Amino acid sequence: MKNILVIGSTGQIGSELTMKLRREIPGSTVVAGYIPGAEPKGILLESGPAEIADVRDGATLAGIVARYRIDTIYNLAALLSAVAERKPLLAWDIQMNGLLNILEVAREKGCAVFTPSSIGSFGPETPHDGTPQDTIQRPRSMYGVTKVATELLSDYYFHKYGVDTRSVRFPGLISYVTPPGGGTTDYSVEMYYAAVKGEVYTCPIGAGTFMDMMYMADALRAAVQLMEADPARLRHRNAFNIASMSFDPEILAAAIRRQIPSFTFKYDVDPVRQAIANSWPDRLDDRCAREEWDWAPQFDIDRMTTEMIAGLRKKFGIQA
Ligand code: AKB
Numbered sequence: 001m002k003n004i005l006v007i008g009s010t011g012q013i014g015s016e017l018t019m020k021l022r023r024e025i026p027g028s029t030v031v032a033g034y035i036p037g038a039e040p041k042g043i044l045l046e047s048g049p050a051e052i053a054d055v056r057d058g059a060t061l062a063g064i065v066a067r068y069r070i071d072t073i074y075n076l077a078a079l080l081s082a083v084a085e086r087k088p089l090l091a092w093d094i095q096m097n098g099l100l101n102i103l104e105v106a107r108e109k110g111c112a113v114f115t116p117s118s119i120g121s122f123g124p125e126t127p128h129d130g131t132p133q134d135t136i137q138r139p140r141s142m143y144g145v146t147k148v149a150t151e152l153l154s155d156y157y158f159h160k161y162g163v164d165t166r167s168v169r170f171p172g173l174i175s176y177v178t179p180p181g182g183g184t185t186d187y188s189v190e191m192y193y194a195a196v197k198g199e200v201y202t203c204p205i206g207a208g209t210f211m212d213m214m215y216m217a218d219a220l221r222a223a224v225q226l227m228e229a230d231p232a233r234l235r236h237r238n239a240f241n242i243a244s245m246s247f248d249p250e251i252l253a254a255a256i257r258r259q260i261p262s263f264t265f266k267y268d269v270d271p272v273r274q275a276i277a278n279s280w281p282d283r284l285d286d287r288c289a290r291e292e293w294d295w296a297p298q299f300d301i302d303r304m305t306t307e308m309i310a311g312l313r314k315k316f317g318i319q320a
Contacts, residue, residue, distance in 0.1 A: 003069050007033040007053050007061075007102070008076030010040050013116070013170075013219065015178040017074060020220050022048050031068050035077075055098025062105045072227060075102050075115040081143035082273050083182030088142040095146035096153075103157045103165070112164035114227055115154055117239035119171050119212050120184075121147035124279045131281040133241050133288040141276050154238035166226050167239035169284065171212030173219050174304060176311030184276045188213055188252055192305075195256045195263040196312040203249045204270035210282035214244045215299035215307070222295060229293035240289040244297030245304075246282055255305045 004021055008014040009032035021030045032040045033053025040050050051064050055077045064070065077094055084091035099115055106113045122131060123139040137148045147169075154165035172185020179193075180186045187205045194201035222242050247255075249265070256263050289295035299307075313320060 002028050002071055004028060004030045004072045004074065005033055005053065005064060005068070005070045006030060006074045006076065007055060008078070009044065009050070010034050010038045010178070011076055012173060012175065012178045012180040013216070014074070014076045015044060016175065016216055017076070017220050017223065018044060019047065020224065024224070029068055031064060031070070033064070055094060055101055058101035058104060061101055062108070065105050065109045065111060070109070070111055072112045073102055073106060073114070074223065075099065075113060078116075078146075079143070080180060080183035080186075081118075081120050081141055081276050082184055082186075084143040084146070085141055085272055085276070091142050091146055096149055099150055099153060103153065103163060106163045106165075107157060107161045112166070112227060113154065113157075114223055115150050115165070115167055115238075116223070117147045117151050117167050117169045118143070119169055119280050119284065120144045120276070121151060121169055121239070122279075122281050126281060128282045130283060130285045131241065132285050133236060140279055143276075144279075151238040158237055164231070166229075166234070166237050168222050168226060168242045168289070169239045170219055171214045171243060171284070173214055173216055174308065175216035176308050176315060177216070184273045184280070185211055185213060187249065191249070191252055191256065191265065192308045192312060194265070195260050196309055196316065196318060198262070201263075201265035202268045203265055204268065204273050205249055205277050206267060206269045206274055207250050208248050209274070209277045210246050210248050211277060211280055212243050212246050212282075212284050214242070214297065215304040217307075218244050218297045218299050221298075222289075225295065226289075226293055233292050235292060236288055240292070240295070241284040241286045242289050242295055242297075243284040243286040244299060245301050247301060251301070255301045256309075258302070259305055259309055
């Protein structure tokens with residue numbers, strides 16, 4: 001992994017992954033791919049090359065891959081679950097037609113490809129507690145449908161053409177750097193923002209709704225560690241369950257109150273997001289990732305909460 005294209009480099013995951021790769025992979029060129037309207041700024045723009053890379057434009061992708069001799073593509077272009085329900089055709093176009101363009105370029109130019117899957121790839125019939133690596137995947141959301149299809153198509157390109165595709169099923173990702181947009185798990189990030197700003201938070205997900213969540217530092221490490229893993233050890237590829245914590249809004253609020261005792265919140269449940277959340281697992285079993293590429297999370301809810309609060313206070317210039 002030396003010459004890397006990150007597609008979706010200005011998004012929630014991409015903005016931090018691009019910088020991590022630039023910092024941590026010596027001698028690498030990491031191209032920040034973006035779409036017009038989501039241009040990289042600041043350190044992301046100044047620290048390396050940036051190119052317009054719309055997944056729906058295969059010819060442009062092929063040009064970038066050839067020009068920079070790209071060997072690894074992180075494909076982070078996606079509409080998240082709630083917004084994909086509002087725009088299902090656009091979600092399909094980006095997530096599926098876009099993926100096909102990337103896999104075709106990868107097949108022709110010999111690139112490895114990471115395209116994240118999600119806890120959203122599971123559905124109501126999936127066992128919800130200790131969700132196994134290999135189990136029923138019959139999601140009811142468009143986001144979930146595209147994520148299952150992403151897993152299958154990525155495996156297809158590996159088995160048929162030998163394209164080195166690898167992936168994880170990300171939980172809800174929590175970070176203070178770039179906010180997520182339009183996900184079902186976003187309430188967790190929003191709760192931290194409200195707590196640090198001294199606001200009362202209105203939670204769209206009901207009490208008792210458990211979902212897997214993960215601090216961004218663990219998620220980024222997982223992606224890079226999997227792409228660097230010894231292929232001989234991988235019995236699975238697309239995509240590995242990974243997990244670090246599972247909570248409902250009450251548990252998260254209690255963790256925040258341990259550090260900001262004045263924090264308060266109320267509920268105004270959004271039926272669309274609640275229905276999606278109800279269909280997702282409560283807690284994944286990630287033993288295959290642990291066995292096949294030594295996955296191990298480093299952040300629990302309290303360590304994450306300490307970092308989130310410190311990071312947001314710094315971002316907004318708020319004193320403790
Ligand atoms: C979402 O909520 O849509 C995402 C996800 C879990 O994939 N954060």
